[in-house]
Amino acid sequence: MKSLDLRRAELLSRKVALTARIAQISDEFETHEAKDWAEMATEREGDEVLQDLGDAARAELRMIEAALARMDDGEYGYCVSCGEPIAEERLDLLPATPFCRDHAARH
Structure with missing residues (x-):
């Protein structure tokens, strides 16, 4: 059994890690420099x-914030x-889950 602190x-x-990923995604949106239609479509x-x-x-x-x-x-x-x-076992796989196995299926 993992401790609450762990x-x-x-x-x-x-x-x-998620905050860094969101920042990277935001940065990627700002770096577009497509010059033609094909490049713009790909972007x-x-x-x-x-x-x-x-x-x-x-x-x-948001789930992590709620769990905290x-x-x-x-x-x-x-x-x-x-x-x-x-x-x-469920918390090991989904540490931010607010539901037991039975109620997760309903949401």
């Missing part, structure tokens, strides 16, 4: 992929739907 450290580390396709990656990173970041808040409130590791403990 889980917090893991979440904070992931938060740093546009790349932008869509980058946008999706950025959206996913921001969503995960639950830690501060003493509610981390308990399902927000039923209040039952979330299995350690």
